[in-house]
Amino acid sequence: MFERDGGEFRADKYGPDLRVLDGIASWCGGLHGSMPLQDALTSLATGFRAEAAVLSRLHRGQERPRAVCIHDAQNSNADSVKLSRPLCQDVMGYLFTKARTSTIWFLSDHVEDSSWVTTQTLENWRAARNMREIVVVALEGNLQQQDYLEFHFTRDLAYSEKLELESLMPTLVRAWAGRKAGLVTQAQMDDRMIRARQAAAASKLKPDAPILGMSNPAKLTRAEFRVCVMLSRGLSVKALTDELGLSESTIRSHLRSIYSKTEVSGMQELMYRILSAAPEESGRARGRL
CATH class of the missing domain: 1.10.10.10 (Winged helix-like DNA-binding domain superfamily/Winged helix DNA-binding domain)
Structure with missing residues (x-):
């Protein structure tokens, strides 16, 4: 278990930081319809102090996963490069097709792997926003689709933080497995509606x-x-x-x-x-x- 220590988390008897617990509670509640999925993802990313986060889905036969919703802390900053698509496949590399539910990947662990090859998109994103760590977890999957959750950090994660993430991810995965039916479809419809309204406002x-x-x-x-x-x-x-x-x-x-x-x-x-x-x-x- 962990407590704050100079802005980081460290193992201790007092339990996770309250922001983490609040983020997890929002995630679990959102998956049962208490708030939009986008808001639940934002709350979860904020709890983990992540700069960005993506929930994505890969349909069988597709080349790349597609974003269900994206959180970017710099979304309101016009001068900042924005996260526009999932990078879970870029981070996992040759292990992407071997994903098992609840398995967690840290980008920092792959850097030393001679079999892992980075992509230009990933390197451009890391350089543009000074991303130090990206964490990916495989959510529930079946024969038709596989879902992923990823968090992007502008700092190196301490060993205790990695341990905490590893301990908490099964909870996020279980909550996703028990989510309200049609949640992803609704989130995608909401996103299309938002973009349509923005386009209409721009052309008004x-x-x-x-x-x-x-x-x-x-x-x-x-x-x-x-x-x-x-x-x-x-x-x-x-x-x-x-x-x-x-x-x-x-x-x-x-x-x-x-x-x-x-x-x-x-x-x-x-x-x-x-x-x-x-x-x-x-x-x-x-x-x-």
Whole structure:
């Protein structure tokens, strides 16, 4: 058992650091649905004072495992290189296909192994973030898939810390084996939803963006852009049908699409957005017609 000693863990009668226990409790609770899997992984990594952590799954027939969720302490740091994929296969090397449940690997143990060969991806990651140790454990597996858990540290682990990790990993593995059904699928769906929302927010038309700007911020089609330009000249819907040789229903279909893309409520708000644009923007847009 271990206690803190100058920022590290050392064997003692008092038991694991409370942060470790809290992380394990969050991990076990998360696997039964008390919190998102991403949050459970973050809490576990924080308890171990790991800089990054990855939960990954390898489906039979796939070349590499895919991340289920990733924790990176520097995720909010725009200037920092981020962990983007699992590195368990890079760390385990030729032993990757021989993984047994609950088996733990330390990168530092492989460095002295002449049969082990590093990868450029692993070395780039270690150099970019000064990673001193990476720990990998094989979770539950079957004929269809194998799961892995990995922790990345920016410090060398003391012998007592390695012992503690070895003693605690079976608990993490047992908790994973008894996890709530569908947990990985839900985590992957949550991740896709987050990325979709981020993409939507990035592409969302800004309230003050000129609809007829040269960059076409609303992503209007050529026909929709032409309709907006002609509206800016004061033409009515009836005049548009005559000018473009289109039916009124087609013009109104274009308008409904324009309203949706520009996030306006109707013709009045659309005209305000068009006519409030900078004169030079509107002038250049008319030249494109």
